[in-house]
Amino acid sequence: MTMLLRRRLVGLVRETPVPVLSTVLLALGGTACAVGQGFATAEALRRAFAGRPLPELMAPVAAVAALVLARTALLWARDLAATWTAHAVKERLRDRLTGRLLELGPGYTLTRPAGRAQATIGDGVEAIQAYVGFYLPQVAVSLAGPVAIVAALFWLDPVVGATVGACVALVPLSRPMWRRLLGDRATAHWEAYERFAARILDALSGMTTLKTLGAGERYGMRLRADAERLYRATMGNLAASTGVYCVTAFVMTAGTALSVAVAALRLAEGHLDAAALFTVLFLAAECFRPLLELQNYWHEGFYGLAAAGGLFSLLDAEPQVREPATPVRLAPSGPPEVRFEGVTFAYPGATGPALDGVDLRIAPGTTLAVVGRSGAGKSTLVALLLRFFDPGEGRVLIDGVDLREAPIERVRAMTALVSQDVHLFYGTVADNLRIAAPGASTARLQEAARRARIHDVIAALPDGYDTVIGERGATLSGGERQRLAIARALLKDAPILVLDEATSSVDGQTERDLREALAEISAERTTLVIAHRLSTVLGADRIAVLEAGRVAEQGAPAELFAAGGAWAELAGAYAGTGAQAGTGTQAGAHAGTGTGAAR
Numbered sequence: 018m019t020m021l022l023r024r025r026l027v028g029l030v031r032e033t034p035v036p037v038l039s040t041v042l043l044a045l046g047g048t049a050c051a052v053g054q055g056f057a058t059a060e061a062l063r064r065a066f067a068g069r070p071l072p073e074l075m076a077p078v079a080a081v082a083a084l085v086l087a088r089t090a091l092l093w094a095r096d097l098a099a100t101w102t103a104h105a106v107k108e109r110l111r112d113r114l115t116g117r118l119l120e121l122g123p124g125y126t127l128t129r130p131a132g133r134a135q136a137t138i139g140d141g142v143e144a145i146q147a148y149v150g151f152y153l154p155q156v157a158v159s160l161a162g163p164v165a166i167v168a169a170l171f172w173l174d175p176v177v178g179a180t181v182g183a184c185v186a187l188v189p190l191s192r193p194m195w196r197r198l199l200g201d202r203a204t205a206h207w208e209a210y211e212r213f214a215a216r217i218l219d220a221l222s223g224m225t226t227l228k229t230l231g232a233g234e235r236y237g238m239r240l241r242a243d244a245e246r247l248y249r250a251t252m253g254n255l256a257a258s259t260g261v262y263c264v265t266a267f268v269m270t271a272g273t274a275l276s277v278a279v280a281a282l283r284l285a286e287g288h289l290d291a292a293a294l295f296t297v298l299f300l301a302a303e304c305f306r307p308l309l310e311l312q313n314y315w316h317e318g319f320y321g322l323a324a325a326g327g328l329f330s331l332l333d334a335e336p337q338v339r340e341p342a343t344p345v346r347l348a349p350s351g352p353p354e355v356r357f358e359g360v361t362f363a364y365p366g367a368t369g370p371a372l373d374g375v376d377l378r379i380a381p382g383t384t385l386a387v388v389g390r391s392g393a394g395k396s397t398l399v400a401l402l403l404r405f406f407d408p409g410e411g412r413v414l415i416d417g418v419d420l421r422e423a424p425i426e427r428v429r430a431m432t433a434l435v436s437q438d439v440h441l442f443y444g445t446v447a448d449n450l451r452i453a454a455p456g457a458s459t460a461r462l463q464e465a466a467r468r469a470r471i472h473d474v475i476a477a478l479p480d481g482y483d484t485v486i487g488e489r490g491a492t493l494s495g496g497e498r499q500r501l502a503i504a505r506a507l508l509k510d511a512p513i514l515v516l517d518e519a520t521s522s523v524d525g526q527t528e529r530d531l532r533e534a535l536a537e538i539s540a541e542r543t544t545l546v547i548a549h550r551l552s553t554v555l556g557a558d559r560i561a562v563l564e565a566g567r568v569a570e571q572g573a574p575a576e577l578f579a580a581g582g583a584w585a586e587l588a589g590a591y592a593g594t595g596a597q598a599g600t601g602t603q604a605g606a607h608a609g610t611g612t613g614a615a616r
């Protein structure tokens with residue numbers, strides 16, 4: 018597995034050849050300067066020992082100075098190129114991950130814990146920086162650099178070359194031992210970190226819930242336990258890596274000392290001169306340097322390898338829905354007909370179906386109110402209509418076109434959704450409106466906001482439409498957010514409207530504003546409303562009662578009241594939730610007019 022991840026990370030680096038090659042070449046340039054420095058220093062010493070005049074010493078001394086400067090510049094440039102590599106890979110990866118996440122859509126996010134994708138795209142991508150930018154190029158440097166230096170030492174003296182070569186080989190040969198030791202600890206550290214980060218994110222988004230349930234203290238204890246686990250994992254990781262670092266550093270120092278001792282013996286035997294001994298000292302140290310750096314980078318980079326599992330599993334995730342091979346045109350001229358035909362659907366991994374043989378029809382331009390107890394499958398109908406998922410059996414059709422046969426974007430463009438939890442993005446009110454209609458003029462935004470009965474509220478904000486939501490106390494209430502969502506729906510101007518009514522009660526004026534706004538928007542559209550208010554149900558053209566994923570009953574409100582079946586039984590729970598709600602008889606009369614809450 019690790020092997021496969023490593024190969025895929027190498028594959029990512031290969032896609033950015035220029036910065037990677039620059040990193041490797043610049044680092045090798047630095048090593049070449051060090052080698053040259055060794056030879057130039059030895060030459061300066063040789064001339065000094067031979068009692069040459071000062072001007073003759075100047076050339077090798079100047080060469081040493083130039084090489085030192087060049088090396089500093091090259092290593093600086095190497096660091097820049099390594100950071101460039103890392104950023105190039107990270108940018109590409111983030112692009113792909115966010116693209117993938119958007120492609121996977123709610124079909125993916127609805128069936129996975131929130132926060133995991135966030136951790137992967139944010140911290141996971143950051144974690145691979147050291148691995149791809151520094152560690153991987155350094156592997157090439159650690160192969161080429163020491164091989165070239167050992168060859169140079171071999172040329173100086175074969176015995177010394179063989180000694181240094183043997184010591185250098187010990188470092189990579191010992192890697193399998195410490196890779197396991199460090200690998201397990203780095204993975205444990207990353208897992209502890211991910212868990213801690215997810216817990217913090219949860220605490221932040223659920224702060225109100227925690228406080229209102231008085232669970233702050235208990236949650237704090239869990240956070241502390243996770244922080245403690247992270248601390249222990251960090252210490253374990255640190256102990257292992259510093260231990261391995263010390264052993265490696267010892268092998269390298271001992272190797273350098275041994276090489277110099279061997280060179281001294283060779284000097285005593287007359288095979289080397291004193292200046293060459295100096296070159297050996299210099300080159301032997303330089304030979305180990307890339308390996309020591311590799312060791313450092315490996316320690317930093319292993320988090321990246323640990324994080325790569327999450328990155329690639331997101332990249333490899335299968336979308337719930339696929340584009341058709343030969344898409345059918347879906348372009349209704351007016352409000353379309355919506356049909357669910359024998360639809361059965363189970364969420365991935367669920368034990369039972371959320372919808373079971375559902376048959377529903379919403380005639381063009383009419384309103385269907387779907388009612389049912391919690392968990393009956395109402396939101397699942399919407400998820401299928403927006404094609405977040407495909408039914409296991411049966412079909413969902415818009416104007417007779419099976420949604421699986423139309424382009425996904427086209428299907429989603431058909432429907433405007435006004436849901437109970439309206440998400441406002443960080444940005445201005447205008448930005449939040451333009452999400453539905455990029456490039457819409459200010460006049461168009463204002464027109465939509467007026468029709469959604471929210472214009473006056475926006476105009477009263479500190480900077481009007483340019484107010485950044487959430488800053489300087491510029492927040493919107495639940496009812497105002499819903500009206501903003503209605504304005505978005507108006508701007509999207511889709512022929513189908515899905516309204517997921519708020520379960521919480523709103524004050525009388527807000528209720529009236531909302532109803533007026535919705536009446537306007539649903540008037541010329543085919544509307545599916547997940548109704549929580551009796552007034553809405555009564556105002557619909559038809560009602561469908563869902564029970565455990567099945568349609569228990571459907572028909573006009575008056576018919577269902579008269580029938581005294583599932584709806585009549587459920588209506589009790591709805592009583593008192595609508596301003597217009599009345600007795601069964603009134604309700605029947607009300608519904609019979611075909612006008613009401615939703616229009």
Ligand SMILES: Nc1ncnc2c1ncn2[C@@H]1O[C@H](COP(=O)(O)OP(=O)(O)OP(=O)(O)O)[C@@H](O)[C@H]1O
Binds near residue numbers: 392394
């Ligand atoms: N993302 C999901 N993954 C797995 N099961 C799910 C998921 N969403 C809903 N379900 C299950 O599918 C069934 C239908 O849920 P659905 O949300 O459609 O009901 P609902 O009628 O809209 O409920 P509510 O009124 O409470 O929103 C329930 O049993 C629910 O637990």
